[in-house]
Amino acid sequence: MTYYSQVKVIPLDSLLDYQQSIVTLGSCFSDQIGRLLQDHRFDTTVNPLGILYNPHTISRHLATAITHQSLSPDGYLTVDGLTYHHDFHSTMKAESISTLESKINAAYLSLGSTLKTANLLIITLGTAVAYRHINSGHIVGNCHRVAQSQFDQILLSSRAITTRLSTVITALREYNPSLQILLTVSPVRYLKYGAILNNRSKAQLLIAAMRLEERHESVTYWPAYELFMDELRDYRWVESDLVHPNKQAVEVIWSRFVDSALDRQSQLILRDVKSINAQLSHRPFNPQSASHLAAQHKLYQRMADLRKTHPYLRWSEEERHRTDEYMDRL
Numbered sequence: 226m227t228y229y230s231q232v233k234v235i236p237l238d239s240l241l242d243y244q245q246s247i248v249t250l251g252s253c254f255s256d257q258i259g260r261l262l263q264d265h266r267f268d269t270t271v272n273p274l275g276i277l278y279n280p281h282t283i284s285r286h287l288a289t290a291i292t293h294q295s296l297s298p299d300g301y302l303t304v305d306g307l308t309y310h311h312d313f314h315s316t317m318k319a320e321s322i323s324t325l326e327s328k329i330n331a332a333y334l335s336l337g338s339t340l341k342t343a344n345l346l347i348i349t350l351g352t353a354v355a356y357r358h359i360n361s362g363h364i365v366g367n368c369h370r371v372a373q374s375q376f377d378q379i380l381l382s383s384r385a386i387t388t389r390l391s392t393v394i395t396a397l398r399e400y401n402p403s404l405q406i407l408l409t410v411s412p413v414r415y416l417k418y419g420a421i422l423n424n425r426s427k428a429q430l431l432i433a434a435m436r437l438e439e440r441h442e443s444v445t446y447w448p449a450y451e452l453f454m455d456e457l458r459d460y461r462w463v464e465s466d467l468v469h470p471n472k473q474a475v476e477v478i479w480s481r482f483v484d485s486a487l488d489r490q491s492q493l494i495l496r497d498v499k500s501i502n503a504q505l506s507h508r509p510f511n512p513q514s515a516s517h518l519a520a521q522h523k524l525y526q527r528m529a530d531l532r533k534t535h536p537y538l539r540w541s542e543e544e545r546h547r548t549d550e551y552m553d554r555l
Contacts, residue, residue: 229458232451234481239405240488243267244537245344248336250287251277252351254411254449254470259347261479265498266538270343273336275314278351280433281381282312282366284389290336291400296329299361304369311358311365341401348390349449351411353381353429354418380426386433387440394441406444407486408434412453412478414468447486452478494535501527505544525551 241247247269249259259271277283288294300311307318308325317332319325340346355364356376368376397404410430415423427450438446453462453470460467462474470478483492504524509517528548531538540548 230455232448232455234448234452234485236485237407237445237447240491241267241345241486242488242491243494243535246270246339246342247345247347248273248339248343249347249349250274251283251347251349251409252411252413254351254409254413255347255349257470257475258349258409258449258479258482261475263539264502265495266540268537268539270336270339273332273339275316277314277366279353279355279364279366279381280350280386280390280430281355281364283348283350284393285312286333286336287340287393288396290333291340291396293333293337296326296333297361297363299363300365301325302369302371309367309369311363311367311369314367315369340397340404343401343404345405345407346397347407347409349409349411350386350430350434351413352415352418352423353383353386353426354415354422355379355381380422381429383429383432383436386429387436390433390437391440394437394444398441398443404443406441408437408444408446409448410434410450412450412470416468447482449478449482452481494531494538497527497531498538501531521551 243266245268247259247262247267249255249262249269249271251272253276256272256276259269262269263271274286277286289296296310297312301322302309302311307320308322309315309318310325310329313329317325317329319328355378356368357364357379359375359377364379365376394406397406410427414420415426418426431450434446438444453474457470457474457477462471462477463469464471483495487495501524504520511517525548528540528544529552532540532545532548
């Protein structure tokens with residue numbers, strides 16, 4: 226007997242494989258899925274502009290990356306000796322405006338280049354609650370601890386979200402006709418707004434995602450939000466802050482993603498990579514013991530074999546170096 230409601234996850238029409246290039250963009254949940262793809266050696270670019278929460282900001286960044294528009298100069302501010310920009314997460318910072326501007330332009334250039342040849346763009350929408358700067362009228366991506374009195378809190382409507390994202394999706398497809406877009410809604414609840422506003426916000430995102438999937442053949446919605454809210458609707462699946470999915474929850478959602486989004490061969494390769502990852506993370510009691518050295522030999526042999534049969538796997542530079550160095554000794 227099943228004691229929870231199961232969410233049916235329909236396999237993607239175009240299943241992913243290891244030879245495809247992936248970009249993730251959006252909220253912190255896109256960071257988690259993107260890192261898992263990277264950890265399992267997919268060619269993945271993870272949130273190159275930092276974490277982005279609202280769809281208005283996500284749309285603006287995508288448009289800027291592929292059209293090389295100039296960034297608003299009014300968005301720069303200095304807090305505690307560091308320079309930030311209202312369109313970016315606090316991880317995007319520098320010691321001066323000129324340095325930050327160069328850093329941002331380089332990130333845009335890199336993202337634009339990556340999107341030109343990418344096969345899949347995963348966009349995770351975090352919240353429809355946004356903040357409009359009162360003086361400029363600009364909807365910001367991050368307030369950066371500036372006084373709340375300088376902003377109006379607004380709820381983006383599903384229609385406005387759909388219109389803005391639809392425009393940029395059309396532009397993306399003209400920029401890269403083979404690009405597919407996978408939309409998800411973050412399962413993270415923004416309870417600082419209160420439960421009611423959080424739910425209204427998620428509703429706007431879900432309706433917009435539905436309309437975008439109906440409007441664009443290149444767009445597919447994947448139910449990360451539903452998996453967390455229905456199958457994992459218990460506080461044992463969240464961190465101590467009671468809102469973010471914990472490691473176990475992310476692993477459950479990841480396993481459902483693997484089953485529904487990857488082709489059969491890639492799933493088999495992923496199992497080998499996962500096994501290798503477990504061995505790489507192992508810390509022996511005695512690194513010089515005969516048993517550990519034998520295990521290391523088998524490990525690096527497996528890595529060398531995978532590199533030979535699947536050269537498109539994205540091993541780190543250190544892993545490639547260690548494997549080459551070890552095999553040269555044989």
